[in-house]
Amino acid sequence: DVKVTQSSRYLVKRTGEKVFLECVQDMDHENMFWYRQDPGLGLRLIYFSYDVKMKEKGDIPEGYSVSREKKERFSLILESASTNQTSMYLCATRANLNYEQYFGPGTRLTVT
Amino acid sequence: GDSVTQMEGPVTLSEEAFLTINCTYTATGYPSLFWYVQYPGEGLQLLLKATKADDKGSNKGFEATYRKETTSFHLEKGSVQVSDSAVYFCALLMYNNNDMRFGAGTRLTVKP
16 A cells, blocks of 8 residues: 655744744655545645655645655655645655545644 | 646535536647545545547546547536545646646535
């Protein structure tokens, strides 16, 4: 079974802090994704990566950056957290030529 | 751009009732279509999928048929259980596209 783990289930940070969210997968998938999930808005793509050191902006990249130094690990960075970044963050992976996306359990981030 | 529209929730049903959650899509080509389910406190799991017109996806008593003529992929279940209470997301993926598009999600609550 594919396993996608996220570093924290719940996180509380202060405005202006730098925040790191980590995602690790164990299935050698090429593609990794970061989404945020907000009520009534569904999932919105922040960034994705299709290979090590490669990244592409999604729909809402502002205020975020990402890092993929190893194939199994994809980090989301909030350079200076703001209250409007309070949300549920979901990581997902997908192999090339495969349709199924596998999701981690999510990190609920609260910025105060 | 490609997008998915699904019926707004929340939906509340009694156990053994019939369930329909509507989903329609807009796409320039012929996407693959998916239903994902998110149980409380968890990430998203693939429920079923259909990759071409007239395909029927099915799993755990849920079904959805890919209707090209109506650009729809409605989710149905003949007799819901309390354990089906979750949020359901319709999604599409275009071939050769890394970006999976999700609907806003529909929360289903099944009461005993």
